[in-house]
Structure formats: structure tokens, C-alpha cells
Amino acid sequence: MYRTNTCGELRLSDVNKKVTLAGWVQRTRKMGGMTFVDLRDRYGITQLVFNEEVNAELCAEANKLGREFVIQVTGTVNERFNKNKNLPTGDIEIIVDELKVLNAALTPPFTIEDNTDGGDDLRMKYRYLDLRRTAVRKNLELRHKMTMEVRKYLDSKGFLEVETPMLIGSTPEGARDFVVPSRMNPGQFYALPQSPQTLKQLLMVSGFDRYFQIVKCFRDEDLRADRQPEFTQIDCEMSFVQQEDIIELFEGMAKHLFKEIRGVELTEPFQRMSWADAMKYYGSDKPDLRFDMKFVELMDIMKGHGFGVFDSAEYIGGICAKGAATYTRKQLDALTEFVKRPQIGAKGMVYARVEADGNVKSSVDKFYTQEVLQQMKAAFGAEPGDLILILSGDDTMKTRKQLCELRLEVANQLGLRDKNKFALLWVVDFPMFEWSEEEGRLMAMHHPFTHPKDEDIALLDTDPAAVRADAYDMVCNGVEVGGGSIRIHDPKLQAKMFEILGFTPEKAEEQFGFLMNAFKYGAPPHGGLAYGLDRWVSIFAGLDSIRDCIAFPKNNSGRDVMLDDVMLDAPAPLEQKQLDELNLIVDIKE
């Protein structure tokens, strides 16, 4: 061992001990005849002292140390004269009498500090140096702690972690697979799993009863800001359970994690909200409930007064921003521009301020009497000083989604999305199907094995689009952190489901025959859930991007962010020999 202690553990009680430390030079300061070196490792920072008068040669060596040099020192723990209250080791220093440079270092391209001078790209390029920063390392420490706690909790509930294969068959349904050519089976390919869904259902058929796995999954999608081609799921499945059992168990897990990781005791049961209500009141299946600003529908009040935009709208709805009547015209114009951006697509925005005397002053005053505006005010429960913002449109769902974006933007501006506040809920009763314009048919909203709600089964024949599913999402702060469903275990119900989804028996057999065959040998009722670990860690760590809780993330074109090298520069061309062995020809179309 190159050290007797880490750089984070020495205290006043260690004074006069002879110790050996090793680590990185954080900084050096020369003051008169003294040289001070901050020595850093994962555990902390300890101050080293070199005195020119005592040992000029050693002090001269210390003066030659550069930032990020790796050194080993031996010396005596000493009480500091000027204590540093900001460091756990701030009461002591080491009077060094031996110094060994274990490795020199080039000057890093940015400072290894919590507030670094390095920009995003530079830090990603030198990710191995970025990871030295305490702020970044803490995120990965938290990730480690979370997975430890998840395993501890699930183990205590009788779950078994079972590894499922990474090299599996490709499924034509769903997102695009990453594939792996097989050398031993020419012309054939494995796929990397998008999730172990079918494998975990097989484990239920196998009687494993309670399964989990913290597992890498893969999806070859065009990358959006906060997606990675490989991501990690906490994947779970249980037998002989109903929706309520799963919700109870995983709500327990969430509470356990908040307590252990963040010291937050969530004592109340999580709110349950139907998908229909989530859409109606928040325009989203993952509403951010850290703040209120519930949608109010205004069709009854605002239609028929001669304002053409509203009169012809199918939907008129608004939000009330408490105390935001102080918004200037400029701010309101900016909000209007915000909702008119093509990504959001609203035509315009109507606003109304509630003035100190209770009167409502709106941007559409010429169409509405104060009486109507007061009705509107009452509908919002608005008070003097509040700001009402209204959108309308001829497609209810689309307009609700626009209003959702507006609600989140206003909340951002008003500072209502506090990262240290956590609002959790279950969104339940998702629709079983959604209409696909592209395919011209109903598609399974979750997947074709999702169980419809018992009370809606009769609707499968008469009004399938109205059928709700035993499907549920856990939402935290407007982010879907996990979701799942009860699966169908009755072959007749499954056959009906395939029929509604437009599968011929042959096509169902071709695509899902494997699972269907397994089910013939005695499938228990079962259901499960999967959490997105990356997203969940980000929320716990208060991060804006999942990238910050991944040690070596990829950039938006799926490349390793460390771009300037050959070893990790993935992807890269293959050697001809490798292509030949795989029976592949690369044929890039212009």
C-alpha cells in the first residue's frame, strides 16, 4: 500500500502521528519560506507543508510540483494554525519529510475544481479528467449507492436478480434494434435487448415469482438531447399479483430510496391520477406536481361572445400564475413567442391580469364584458396580482400539450421547479390502445401483453379505443421514472388482443410464438415494472441531464464523447479481415 491514510480522514486526534499519503496535487502555494500543497484523492484534501528553513532541498522539490502530479509523501500530522472550517481535514496539516513523485502530469486543459473553467465539449473530450472533479464523481457515488439500496430493498422482499442474455433475437416491433452479426452462423444476427421484457415473462412462467435485474438496454434511435443508445433499467416482474400489489411494493422502494439517499421521509401515499385526468388538468401523462397551476377549461364561459378565435375553438383552457400580474408586456410577448415556436405550435396566447381592485384586464377586453371576465376569474379562483394565460385550438389533446409546455415554462420563470422538492405520483388507467395514423390501426400503447382493466373487457368488442389498461407510470417532478403493467395470462384474452391489433393468428405466432408457447405450459398471473436508472439518478442528484450520471456517455450522434483517440473512439471502421469473417460487405449509399 502506498499510503497509511487517505486524504480525507486525518483529524486533530491524529496529531503527531507519522503518516504516508498519496494523491494528486490540487494546488501549491508559496508563502515566504513555506510551501503549501493541497493533496487530493477521492476521499478529500489534506494540506502538506514544506519549510525551506528545515529542509531546503525537499522544499525546492515541492516547488517543482505541477498541478495533478501524483505524489506520495511521508510526514507528521500537525495542528494547523489557520484552521480551514470548509474542509473536514481543515484542522490539521502534514509536515512532510519525504516526497516521491509517482507520476508527473501535463497541465490539465481545465481546472479540476467544482466550478471548472472547462466548457462542456472540452470536459467531455477529457472525461477522465472531468471525472476527477468532486462534483462529477459525487453523481457516480450516488448512482452506486442507489443501486446498492435498490438491491438491498428488493432482496429483502424476496426478489432474485437473474441475468438475462444480451445476445438475443431481433424483434421487428418496437424501436430499432442494435444488431450483432454472428460469425458462426453466417448471414445471421443477434440483437441487443431493448428490454428483457419477454425474458422476464419467461422467468415468471418458470416460477421465479419475483425477479429483478439492473441491466443495460439498447435502442438504436436518433438521439435526442437526453437519450443514450445504451441505458440502464431496474427491471422487475412478479407473479400472482394485481396492480395494487406492484404499486405498493415499488412505492415502498421509492420511499426507501428517498429516505436512504436524500434523507427525505415521504410519509403520505403517493397521489394516484388517472391518465385522463393527467391529460385534462396538466396536458401530460407525467405532470410536474411540485406546483399547482391546474388547467381550467373555459369553453362554457368564453365561447359565443364574438371573439372568433375562441368561438371556433374546440378547446379553450388556461392556467393561473399566482402573483405574476407584474409580468411586463415584454415578458408576455416572450411567452407568446415561446408557445408559437414550431416545437410547440400554438397560434397565440391570451392573457389577463387580476388588478388590485379585483378587476380583470385582458388582452381580449374588446370582446368580453367585465362580468364574463369575472366568471373566468372565479373559475380559476384567481386573486388580485394573479396572471391568467389562455390557449385555444381545434384539437383538444394538442392544445393541452401546448398549455402543458406553457405551464412548465412559467413555473421555470417563477422558480417553482425546485430540485430539492420532490412530487411523486402514479399515473394509472392508461388507454389500452392508441390510434396510429401511420399504420391506420389501433396500436398497443404499452405492449400487446398488457392486461385490460377487468371492468373494460366487455368494451373490447364494442369500443376498443375506450378500453383502459392495468398500466401505471411512476412520475417524479414531471419525469417518468418508471412504468409497467399487469400482463395477460389468459390465452383467450391474448388472442382477442392480437385480433384487435390486426394480427392474423399466423403473424402473432411468427412474432410472439415463443412466449405464447411457453404460456401453454402454465403461466401464472403476473406483472411488473421497469425504472430508468439514469433518469432516476439524475433526479436524486439534481442534474439537468442524464449524461452527468454516466461515467462514459455518448454524444448525440452515438459517439464516445472522447473523440480524439483510437481506443475508445467508437464506432470505427472494421478491418477487412473482420468483415470477411462476418460475411459482410459495407455498402454506403450516397
Next chain:
Amino acid sequence: MYRTNTCGELRLSDVNKKVTLAGWVQRTRKMGGMTFVDLRDRYGITQLVFNEEVNAELCAEANKLGREFVIQVTGTVNERFNKNKNLPTGDIEIIVDELKVLNAALTPPFTIEDNTDGGDDLRMKYRYLDLRRTAVRKNLELRHKMTMEVRKYLDSKGFLEVETPMLIGSTPEGARDFVVPSRMNPGQFYALPQSPQTLKQLLMVSGFDRYFQIVKCFRDEDLRADRQPEFTQIDCEMSFVQQEDIIELFEGMAKHLFKEIRGVELTEPFQRMSWADAMKYYGSDKPDLRFDMKFVELMDIMKGHGFGVFDSAEYIGGICAKGAATYTRKQLDALTEFVKRPQIGAKGMVYARVEADGNVKSSVDKFYTQEVLQQMKAAFGAEPGDLILILSGDDTMKTRKQLCELRLEVANQLGLRDKNKFALLWVVDFPMFEWSEEEGRLMAMHHPFTHPKDEDIALLDTDPAAVRADAYDMVCNGVEVGGGSIRIHDPKLQAKMFEILGFTPEKAEEQFGFLMNAFKYGAPPHGGLAYGLDRWVSIFAGLDSIRDCIAFPKNNSGRDVMLDDVMLDAPAPLEQKQLDELNLIVDIKE
């Protein structure tokens, strides 16, 4: 929840309780007017009772139950008249008053019993049914428990589990990579990691200090009996350590696991054996030390007596099988045939029995006097009743390996390889290099980053083939369960290593530039180790094949063993659309 209790938990103290159970029908027995059903789940078996006199209709339903039907029953816990001492629930039974068939089942193609009537192929084809067998499920339960304990131990020692990417760059050195075409980067490929070696070294450069990961690794090799294309490693790396620190920490982990998993207290430090001694005395770098039978070299004693085979041999060595003088001529001939098999390749075998009077009777008596044979006997410390077996050859290492095979075979025959006995050791001081006939140069025995022993560094210039490395393997019962090395952190030493390995600076830069560049920014001294989880679980579970501790293994041509389906039948051809998106043409050469 479909049950109030599992099938494994009810006891005498639960008598008269009203309970609901759910599970699979293990078997039904009709005795007079009574029907008994054994209901099985992961947790155990509980006997259900149906009485025709009490409820004829219900009993008739029970009589219709087939094997592996999934049912739910409600009834009352009753003390059994004929208790079953072999079952934890054997004191009670359930007097059923409600029965619901949750799912019917086809008759399984083999019995779901520990001693099943299903052959290997059938069981692998229906792996999801095979996994219902307690004997198989127990292996996966043990695997879960082992990974939990590994994580608990490493966490307690300050290790952080960090996930490294699965989609990385391909490295031309080493075994063959599985590759993944990138759609977003036409003509370019990712590789799946053979191990996170370089990534974990980067984490050391990042100051993570103690890293581990239980991680899937991939190797596209022609599969041998006990290899899988995807396998799981317990991968570890530490900074500021020497070989001794790593050995101590991971020996502690092994002891922890033996205690927690098998209840075996290993109190003594593990034996350490140099690679040279392991080869000299056991002909293997992973000697099975559950039994002795150390090699004895006989060149001094047996050469020069006119037996041409020995006189011209470079190496003559033998083993002494205690008490095996009773071996018949037929058994000895079979052993001779064994060593002459092409996989082993010996020319022949000489044997000698120590008779009751102490005389030695050998197969080469005509060349040797009893005096010489007595010298030989003394060299083995052989006693009356012992059997001496001798091989010779003109290549010392090859002959030792043949003798190793003979030693293991004889031990098998003598029942010396007890699966409930554990002999652990560290093999240390591996050679740094080995000569490659194919490449015509020295190759790194571990990898080019392995640190040579300090005392051998001078030999790098004069006799590189004699240099030993700070490399170590942990061996249990003749199986290498883990191995690792101290890595080079001094750029000058690394440059010298590349030079000896015949790399030009350009080639070294091309292949390893990434890591080398990272090292320029301050690399700590570091080292690590990786355990093969599959192998280690097999040893703990007493299995002959790693396949039995993997939920869904692949067969020897890398195919899923469940062959008759489309969903898991991997690998399989891609659709043309997928190939087009990947810019690939399949071109199978005849």
C-alpha cells in the same frame, strides 16, 4: 395478491388459519374418496386435500387438474395425520373449500422433479420448464446470493460500482470482438467489450481509487465445452496498491463468500505458489490441490540404464497414487490409452507397483535393477500398496501437461476430487512474456500493461523471456476463478515494454494511444483483478458446467438453446430494410 401465503411457509402454528395459496400442481393422488394435490411454488410444496364426501363437486374439479396447472385455492390449515418429515410444510395440509384454475397447462415434455426424466437437449429446448425444477432454480438463487455478498463486501471496502459502456471501440489485439454496426455512422462499428480493462484503468486515472463492476463481457470464440459467448465478470481495480494489497483484499472476499454461501470457514491464508513451481509440480498454472500427487522428476535416477525411451527423454516425471497398486492390468492399459489420446498426446506410460514386501514391480523391470527402482520409490516416498505412474518426453512443458492430465484422471478415478472440499491458492510470479511461434515474437502473457516484478526489471534488457510479472491468479479446485495484475504507471517502463513486444512507437500510439494519453495527466500506481462469475458460481454450486448456473445459456454454436421459436431464436437473418439502414450487404462465401 392472489395468495395470503406461499407454498413454503405454513407450519403447525398456522393450524385453523384460513389461507389462500397459488401455484403449480406438482402431482395429484386419489385415495378412496380423498384427492391430494401437491401445490408447488418457488418457496416450497404444500399438500391440498379434497374430500368427496364433504364436497363432491369440488373434489371432481380437483380430479381434473393436470400436472403444472396453475391454480388458486382457499381453505383451512389442518394438522396432517401422516406427517412428511422430508418437507418443511410436511406437518400440515390445506382442507380446500375453493378452487380456481388460473391457467391450464399442456403436459410438460419431462417431469418437473429434481431427478427428471428429461434429457439434456429436451430440457434446454424447454429451458423455461427446466428452470421450474428446484435443483436448477437453486443454482440461480445461489448466483443471486453470491452477487449480493460480493457487492456487500466490496461496498464495505470502499469500492464503487461504476457502469462502463457496452458499445465501445474494437481492439485488434486479443480475442475476436463481437461488433455492432452503427446506423448513424455509416460503415462504422462498435465492439462489445471483452472486458472493461482499459475503462477501469481510466477510472483509476480519474481518481476513483476503488472500482468494481459485475459486468457482461463478450468474446467471439469458437466455443468449447464450457465457454459462453457472453459471460459475467466481477471486475475490480484499485489505486495506490501493490500485489500484496490486492491479494489480501480479494482473499478476504473469497473467505467471506465461502463463509456466507457455503458455511465454510477458511481460516488459513491461501497457499502461494510460483508459476514455475505450479508447472514443475503439477504441470498446470491452475493446480487442483484437493489432493497431493505432486510430480517427482526422475531424470537423475532413471536415465542411463539402457531404457532408450527414458535415456533420450528431456523430461521424466511421475506421480504416486496412494493405495492404487490394486489397479488391474486392464485399468492400467486404459490409463495408457487415456494419455495416448490425441488431445493429450503422450507416447506411452510406465507404471510400477510397490508390493506388500516393499519390492517394486514395474513395466520396465528388464531395464532397471531393484536398487534403482528402490531409489525411485524413495523419491516418491511410496509405500506398499502404492502405484507409480511415469511419463517422459522430449519437451519438458508438454510432458508436464500430459502428466497433469494423468494426475487429474487418476484422482477422478480414486474419488479425490470431492465437490464439497475446497482447495484455494494463489499462483504468482507468472512470466511476463511468452514466445509466440505464430507471431515469431514475445507476446505479453497477460497484457502489455502488466507490471514486471521490480527485481526483474534489469532483465528486460538482457533476458526478457526470464522476466516475471506482478500477475496473480486465484485457483480453486483446479479452476482459475480469477486473475489480475499490477499495471505499469511509469511511461518510460511502458515504452520499453512496447519495444520488447515489437511495437513501433507509431503502432503503440495507434493501438493504445488513448490510454497512454490519459496516463500523461497523472496516473496513480494501480492494479486489479477479475473473477469469472459463472465459473465461481459453478464451483460453489458443485456443478460440472457453467451452463447450469446461467438462466438462458447458449449452445456450442452460440445459439440460444431454445431452438424452436422465433422470438429467442438468436441469431437469425435480418430484414432487408434493417440491412439497408446499416449499409450492409451479406455476402456468404461458399
